[in-house]
Amino acid sequence: MKKVKVGIVGLGRLGRQHAENLAFRIPNCELIAVCSIIEEEAKKAQEEWGVKYAYTNYEEMIKNEELDAVLIASPSGFHCEQIEKALEANLHVFSEKPLGLYLEEAVRVEEAVKKHENKVFMLGFMRRYDKSYAYAKKKVEKGAIGEPVLIRCYGLDPSEAIGGFMNFAKNNYSGGLFLDMAIHDLDLARWYLNSEAKQVWAIGGAYGYPEIGQLHDAETGAALVKFENGTMGVFVAGRNCSHGYHIETEIIGTEGTLRIGTVPERNMVTVFNETGAVKECSEGFLERFEQAYLSEVEEFINCIREERKPDVTVEDGVLSTALGYACKESFETGELVTVQSPHNVARSTT
Structure with a gap:
């Protein structure tokens, strides 16, 4: 098959990383179009990477008949509409x-x-698609810790990223702590425990940054989830981690425990100085999950070329959204929330 020709919308931090991967690091694909509402951003990417087309209008980009696929890295509130329009334009979609x-x-x-x-x-x-998380999944499936009974997840963003988040959130692009940040951990819980959520209780507050509370969001929050098979999940998400980007997952089973990222270290280097023995932390998600971002899009391209479907499905997105939305509802109301079937909720609102 010929190279898969891809266009990307959204050239923020993550979008730019995806674009560079498509342009230079992923075999059998070609980045032929970039789109950003910021014209200078689109033109700069076009010039730096030798991209054929640059757009400021998404609808115009997906009319390009040379495109085979589109990668959507725009703010969260635009995803659904852009996915639907790309599918209607007969494009593969990531x-x-x-x-x-x-x-x-x-x-x-x-x-x-x-x-x-x-x-x-x-x-x-x-x-x-991160090697450590994928390895842990295989260990769980092989019974290395018996039957999983509880998953504990920490997802903490560095304090220095607060400013960027505030600009993002003020435009109503975030969706809140649980849908924006904890959604990764909620998906992992479904994956590892092999069950859907039944009930959730979520709490949180804006402790160091009251301005986040003014956006009706939490700076730091926690959720306790009961799953349909009786297993449990404890999720902590926060935007004010002074030591850096801290992502940690623990799976407790009937015969053992697995931990991923217990020390959020940048690499294998230890610095010895006046403060002691220091293991430096990753500065953010792009550094920690650099390999995973590359691997997932490489899988997308391979699926197109091999005419098969990826393991991560649209249903995973729907069910994780249902759980994230239940966490958001519980946080806002202070009540224990029963996680409803998303399809029943959709029918009741039409």
């Missing part, structure tokens, strides 16, 4: 998480994906 900020739109996208079964759709739950 979309960053979350699938949607509202259950009704996520279910609508699921229906659109099923309508276009001849197209590859993939959602960016990149941690499934």
Whole structure:
């Protein structure tokens, strides 16, 4: 098969990383179009990387008949509409998480994906493609810790990223702590425990940054989840981690425990100085999951070329959104929330 010709929308931090991977690091594909509402951003990418087309209008880009696929790395609130439009334009679609900020739109996208079964759709739950997380999944499946009974996840962003988040959130692009940040951990829990969520109780607050509370969001939050098979999940998400980017997962089983990222170290180097023995931390998600971001999009391209579907499905996006939305509802109301079938919720609002 010829090279897969891809266009990308969104050239922020993650979008730019995806674009560079498509342009230079992923075999059998060609980045031929970039799109950003910031014209200078699109033109700069076009000139630096030798991209054939640059757009400021997404609808114009997906009309380009040379395109085979589109990668959506725009703010979360645009994902659903852009996915639907790309499918209608007969394009394969890779979309960053979350699938949607509202259950009704996520279910609508699921229906659109099923309508276009001849197209590859993939959602960016990149941690499934991280070597450590993938290895842990194999160990769980082989019974290395017996039957999993509890998963504990920490997802903490560095304090220095607060400013960038505030600009993002003020435009109503975030969806809140649980849909924006914890969604990765919620997906991992479903993956490792092999079950869907039943009930959730979530709490949180804006402790160091009251301005986040003014956005009706939490700076640091926690959720306790009961799954349908009786297993448990404890999730902590925060935007104010002074020591850096801290992603940690623990799976407790009947015969043992697995931990991933217990020390959020940057590499194998230890610095000995006046402060002691120091293991430096990753500065952010792009550094920690550099390999995973590359591997997931490489899988997307391979799926198109080999005419097969990826393991991460649109249903994973819908069900993770349902759980994230339940966490958001519990945080906002202070009540224990029963996680409803997203399809029932969608029907009740139409």
